[in-house]
Amino acid sequence: MKKIIIAVVAIFFIIIVAVFGYKQQQEDNNNFGKANIPAAVQKWRPLVSEVANKYKVGNYTEVLLAIVYQESGDTGTNDIMQSSESEGLPPNSIVDPETSLNVGIKYFSSIVQYADKKKCDLATIIQSYNFGQGYVDYVASNGGKSTKELAESFSASHGGGYGDPSYYDHVMRYVSMTDTEGEEGASQSALGSDLYKKIMGTAGKFQGEAYVFGGSNPSTGFDCSGLTQYVYGQAGINLPRTAQAQYDATSKVAPSDVKPGDLVFFQGTYQCGDYITHVGIYVGGNKMYQSGGHGIGYTSLDNSFWKAHLAGYGRVRK
CATH class of the missing domain: 3.90.1720.10 (endopeptidase domain like (from Nostoc punctiforme))
Structure with a gap:
């Protein structure tokens, strides 16, 4: 009986350490270098930072700027985060850049919170901006770590041609070391x-x-x-x-x-x-x-x- 009690206490201690360890992760700050983006996107940095802090994802400012560049590129669209679809609207329905940032970053924040809850990684968060929150569940049920293979199988499970399975790589190519x-x-x-x-x-x-x-x-x-x-x-x-x-x-x-x-x-x-x-x-x-x-x-x-x-x-x- 004594050995059983000791074993139970040991397991309980490990669980507590793991839980607090993960809480520490969630308190963490920016894991990214500077976004390597053109002046046309750099001009949005103050507003992106302001809106990101409002939705408690200020630590993702560089990634969000990379997403803006990935989504808008040189197209001249005012829906600079292509966030219309997250509101159930046709593409480019949003015609004000500030509104696009508010809608897109709010949506991104919801993905971050959900991925935290499901204990999924950074790649899952970024890929889910393209695929939608359902991808978080898909990754969570397959080990919690997004891979190119998982992204491709998720796309295929939706009939093929769904989203961009390389979205994480496409975004992160704009985030480099300082x-x-x-x-x-x-x-x-x-x-x-x-x-x-x-x-x-x-x-x-x-x-x-x-x-x-x-x-x-x-x-x-x-x-x-x-x-x-x-x-x-x-x-x-x-x-x-x-x-x-x-x-x-x-x-x-x-x-x-x-x-x-x-x-x-x-x-x-x-x-x-x-x-x-x-x-x-x-x-x-x-x-x-x-x-x-x-x-x-x-x-x-x-x-x-x-x-x-x-x-x-x-x-x-x-």
């Missing part, structure tokens, strides 16, 4: 340019993939410390497995001295026995690269959640 995360970050890194590039080159292969609690390699997916352990390990730097252990293994640096390639640590992001509960890779420009939120990618440290939980920075030992 200079701080590239050459500039490499030149500033305490690890040296070549080593930093190797680390971020490996990390970049997983951008957009889903956060996986307990994941530590490409076949399982990654949680926060699993990602850092793996990508630094591929560059020949051995890190222990947990965020707390990685914190203990690094040399602490002041915020004024932090450089790209250092680790950034957080406390209290979910309930567990450790002081340090989350870790990311500092990339410069007060941003980090991490596994959390709606997947793996870039995140601003200016977000109030991260500011409230910041514990400090650590430099790995080469």
Whole structure:
């Protein structure tokens, strides 16, 4: 009986940790670099940001700008998010760009909330803007992670030719890394340019993939410390497995001295026995690269959640 009780308590603890871990993901901020879009779309940035914040998806501003470019291109349409159909109207029925943004971003926000509830990944959210919310259910029933194969089978199940199965790829081609995360970050890194590039080159292969609690390699997916352990390990730097252990293994640096390639640590992001509960890779420009939120990618440290939980920075030992 005693063994049964211990087992039940252990299972309950794992569930609690997983739930709080996922809550931490939902509190996350922008996982994206700057949208690479022309001036004709850049002019909508202030309004997109304003409307996105109104509907609590301000962290998706860059992706929303990429969606605007994908939907409007060089067509000259005033329905710049092609949001008429989300209101049950014929295409291009909306003739005011501000109305198009309000309708489209409100719809996008509803998809984000539903995907959060179903624990689906970033690709599902973006693809669902094209396919509709039914795609979230489809992905949720097939592992929670959108793939090109799932998008194609969903399209085929609707008679073929339904939507754009490559919509996620088409949108994300307009979202790129900023200079701080590239050459500039490499030149500033305490690890040296070549080593930093190797680390971020490996990390970049997983951008957009889903956060996986307990994941530590490409076949399982990654949680926060699993990602850092793996990508630094591929560059020949051995890190222990947990965020707390990685914190203990690094040399602490002041915020004024932090450089790209250092680790950034957080406390209290979910309930567990450790002081340090989350870790990311500092990339410069007060941003980090991490596994959390709606997947793996870039995140601003200016977000109030991260500011409230910041514990400090650590430099790995080469």
